[in-house]
Amino acid sequence: MRSTWRFLGLSVVSMLLFLTISSSSAANAETVNASSIRSTDIYLSPDKQSSRLSQLARGQELIVLETTSGWVHVEAILRSTSEDEGFIEDTPTKTITGWVEDKGVVRSSTPNGDKVLYGEAVDAEDQASTRHGRRGAAQDAMRLYYRVAEYFPKSPLAAEAIYRSADIRWQIDRADIMSKPSAKEQEAYLRGEIEEKYMREVMKKYPGTKWADEAAFHLIENKLCGDWQGEAKCPEKEAEIYEKFVADHSQSPIAAEAMYDAAWRYAALIEIYKTDEQPKKSDDAKAKAAGLTQKVLVQFPESDWAPRAQRLQFMIEQGIPSYGSDQD
Numbered sequence: 001m002r003s004t005w006r007f008l009g010l011s012v013v014s015m016l017l018f019l020t021i022s023s024s025s026a027a028n029a030e031t032v033n034a035s036s037i038r039s040t041d042i043y044l045s046p047d048k049q050s051s052r053l054s055q056l057a058r059g060q061e062l063i064v065l066e067t068t069s070g071w072v073h074v075e076a077i078l079r080s081t082s083e084d085e086g087f088i089e090d091t092p093t094k095t096i097t098g099w100v101e102d103k104g105v106v107r108s109s110t111p112n113g114d115k116v117l118y119g120e121a122v123d124a125e126d127q128a129s130t131r132h133g134r135r136g137a138a139q140d141a142m143r144l145y146y147r148v149a150e151y152f153p154k155s156p157l158a159a160e161a162i163y164r165s166a167d168i169r170w171q172i173d174r175a176d177i178m179s180k181p182s183a184k185e186q187e188a189y190l191r192g193e194i195e196e197k198y199m200r201e202v203m204k205k206y207p208g209t210k211w212a213d214e215a216a217f218h219l220i221e222n223k224l225c226g227d228w229q230g231e232a233k234c235p236e237k238e239a240e241i242y243e244k245f246v247a248d249h250s251q252s253p254i255a256a257e258a259m260y261d262a263a264w265r266y267a268a269l270i271e272i273y274k275t276d277e278q279p280k281k282s283d284d285a286k287a288k289a290a291g292l293t294q295k296v297l298v299q300f301p302e303s304d305w306a307p308r309a310q311r312l313q314f315m316i317e318q319g320i321p322s323y324g325s326d327q328d
Contacts, residue, residue, distance in 0.1 A: 059143025
């Protein structure tokens with residue numbers, strides 16, 4: 001009889017041990033990507049009275065290790081940013097492991113999580129464009145958009161989201177470069193290059209899309225001169241760059257803008273060649289400018305660039321300079 005109870009006792013202990021191990025394994029099984037749509041504190045333990053390790057920004061890259069009632073155990077991958085200096089250096093600096101409240105945490109498994117993150121990104125971007133918007137909102141939007149594409153790569157929002165993230169990075173980096181005296185140098189390489197990594201990522205991951213075309217168009221900016229200094233070589237080179245873009249992206253809506261940009265440079269060359277006493281080249285530039293503006297009007301009549309092309313065409317016909325000291 002005693003042996004029977006001993007057997008039963010061991011069975012109960014074994015069962016409890018099995019349940020404990022199973023429960024622990026289940027808790028630790030959740031190692032998924034996540035991010036938060038709100039600024040949140042990370043604590044040493046799942047208790048607000050415990051040590052506060054850091055504050056995490058919206059869109060912070062998180063890895064969920066386990067969950068408990070109302071709390072999430074995460075690894076937060078921190079990256080260095082410098083809003084005050086006008087640019088972002090996006091490199092991992094350290095990883096913090098701790099607990100955050102399970103409020104606003106969007107996992108890669110969250111239903112409609114892509115829409116939630118994207119919606120928060122749009123709101124943050126709107127904040128960034130507001131005069132008294134939230135400090136750091138542009139960086140928040142940049143991270144949130146990127147998380148959409150990273151965690152939900154098959155989402156219909158993914159391509160646009162990763163482009164928007166890259167565009168915010170581009171604008172911040174551009175503002176820093178263009179604020180320096182070197183921005184007025186004639187040669188592009190003398191002013192420094194806007195970081196192309198993230199635009200190229202858009203092109204690689206979503207080739208053939210509108211957003212890949214937009215990213216490719218951004219890259220042209222690194223090839224443009226600063227101050228032309230009244231010389232023909234810069235607008236000549238730039239017009240060729242834009243024409244090549246049109247040839248490579250003829251079916252893209254962005255081709256209308258590239259076509260207009262090339263036309264505007266040929267229009268500028270009309271006066272530059274006249275000043276250099278090169279009437280034949282001036283006439284050729286006039287013909288090229290007129291031809292390109294007409295193409296915009298015919299191929300993209302509903303675009304915003306059509307009225308601008310119409311205006312430029314009118315100025316060319318009227319002999320009104322579009323560049324130089326004689327510009328009206």
